[in-house]
Amino acid sequence: MRYLLTLHMNPTLWATLTDDQKTGVYEGHGAFIKLVTDSGEMVETKALAEPADTRTVRVRNGEPTVQTGPFAESDTFLCGYYVVDVETEERAVELAARIPDAQYTAVEVRKVVHEG
Template identity: 85%
Template structure:
């Protein structure tokens, strides 16, 4: 079963971390990627740009509307994800807890129900 493990960033929280804590998060991702790659559970991972580099597109009355910024205006924002292929939901949760961001914010675990 494939699961999406989503990461969310809160810039205010991030600003409170020490340089050692920030470096621990960066290094922790390298360790996590190595672990899930070697176990054969890694499908893909992506880090995403900040909301200021985002466009939100809607179509109303047949006209395209483009807005600078994220769909949801919030201090915290969706900043990246991992897709893992694991035997059980429990394993997906176990992996989510290993992501270094989980020490400071939530990591969402969501089952993938359709792939195109």
């Protein structure tokens, strides 16, 4: 079963972390990637740009409009994700808890129900 593990960033909280804590997060991602790659559970991972670099597209009456910025204003934003292929939901949750961001914000676990 494939699961999407989404990472959420809170810039205000991130700014309060020490340089050592930030380095720990970065190095923790390297360790996590090695863990899920070595176990054969890694499908893919991506880091995403900040919301200021986002373009939100809506089509109304057949006409597209483009807005600079995210779909919704929020204190947190989606900053990246992992897709893992695991035997159980429990394993997906176990892996999510090993992502260093979980110490400071949240990692959401969602089952992938369709792939194109």
